[in-house]
Amino acid sequence: MSKNSYSSPGRSELYLKYHPKYSDDVARYVINYPKGELKENEKLDLMIEVGCGTGQATNVFAPFFKQVLATDVSPEQVRVAAKVTGFNHVTYSVTSAEDLPFEDSSEDLVLICLSAHLYDLPKFFAEAQRVLKPGGCIAVIGYAMKGVSRAEPGQPVHDVSQLYTDFIVAGSKEPTSLLHDDLYKYKKIFNLMPWSDKTRNDNFKIELEMESRELEDLEKSYGVYEIYERRYMEKIKNGENNVSKSIGLAEGLRKLVGVKYGDDIKLKLIYEVFVLTARVH
Numbered sequence: 432m433s434k435n436s437y438s439s440p441g442r443s444e445l446y447l448k449y450h451p452k453y454s455d456d457v458a459r460y461v462i463n464y465p466k467g468e469l470k471e472n473e474k475l476d477l478m479i480e481v482g483c484g485t486g487q488a489t490n491v492f493a494p495f496f497k498q499v500l501a502t503d504v505s506p507e508q509v510r511v512a513a514k515v516t517g518f519n520h521v522t523y524s525v526t527s528a529e530d531l532p533f534e535d536s537s538e539d540l541v542l543i544c545l546s547a548h549l550y551d552l553p554k555f556f557a558e559a560q561r562v563l564k565p566g567g568c569i570a571v572i573g574y575a576m577k578g579v580s581r582a583e584p585g586q587p588v589h590d591v592s593q594l595y596t597d598f599i600v601a602g603s604k605e606p607t608s609l610l611h612d613d614l615y616k617y618k619k620i621f622n623l624m625p626w627s628d629k630t631r632n633d634n635f636k637i638e639l640e641m642e643s644r645e646l647e648d649l650e651k652s653y654g655v656y657e658i659y660e661r662r663y664m665e666k667i668k669n670g671e672n673n674v675s676k677s678i679g680l681a682e683g684l685r686k687l688v689g690v691k692y693g694d695d696i697k698l699k700l701i702y703e704v705f706v707l708t709a710r711v712h
């Protein structure tokens with residue numbers, strides 16, 4: 432995947448609208464990791480977030496810190512994140528994960544959400560080790576879409592694991608990237624974390640409701656969309672007649688819940704969240 436998959440006009444706005452925000456529970460779990468349970472109104476000093484996107488985690492973690500430096504390699508993602516943030520103590524900048532412009536031993540928490548699979552991990556982990564205070568923590572968070580149902584209560588939930596994996600793989604540049612084997616739960620990434628004091632928690636979930644007519648925009652909001660679309664169009668040009676069955680997140684989700692293109696039905700998407708944390712000594 433290119434370092435900036437969000438350069439097409441409007442992609443970051445779609446990212447902001449359709450990618451889920453992390454829950455308060457996830458933030459509380461992570462911020463209690465460095466020093467044990469924080470007291471009411473107690474704040475940690477400094478967090479940096481790498482690959483912040485349009486602020487899906489930044490704005491949930493910001494209330495627990497005196498200062499937050501949120502960074503992303505994509506100027507478009509940073510521009511949109513800065514436009515919608517509600518916090519004066521959050522500063523945004525364009526920075527690459529592998530070369531962090533921050534002082535040694537300066538941070539309480541380094542946070543990375545849904546982007547570790549895109550980094551040169553040995554370089555990034557070395558940078559995280561350098562900028563964290565002794566006793567500071569790194570949190571690597573990811574999620575994968577797991578289920579879809581109609582939004583009314585009591586509706587069956589359909590497993591979307593294969594559909595989601597096929598979509599991500601169809602749009603990924605590197606056939607050997609960590610993501611392909613590791614889409615569910617970042618198992619390899621956890622093993623690569625070079626700290627012995629590390630743990631994982633796979634018990635968090637996010638639920639997101641949207642209208643079925645929005646599914647095409649959800650699909651377009653993904654960083655993998657450009658490559659996915661190019662490959663899809665090439666298949667059509669080459670006359671492959673099973674194209675519509677092979678890939679297509681929006682179409683696949685509609686089929687699972689029995690909704691036709693053009694119908695306007697409220698759907699619920701369910702994401703499994705995994706949180707990897709390590710303490711740096």
Ligand SMILES: C[S@@+](CC[C@H](N)C(=O)[O-])C[C@H]1O[C@@H](n2cnc3c(N)ncnc32)[C@H](O)[C@@H]1O
Pocket residue numbers: 434435436437450481482483484485486487488502503504505508526527528529543544545546549550551654
């Ligand atoms: C899938 S988005 C995740 C955004 C947000 N953190 C979230 O949880 O929704 C991945 C982000 O990582 C950024 N990114 C990719 N490679 C990067 C790198 N080497 N350094 C910093 N950011 C990077 C992308 O620009 C993108 O905004």
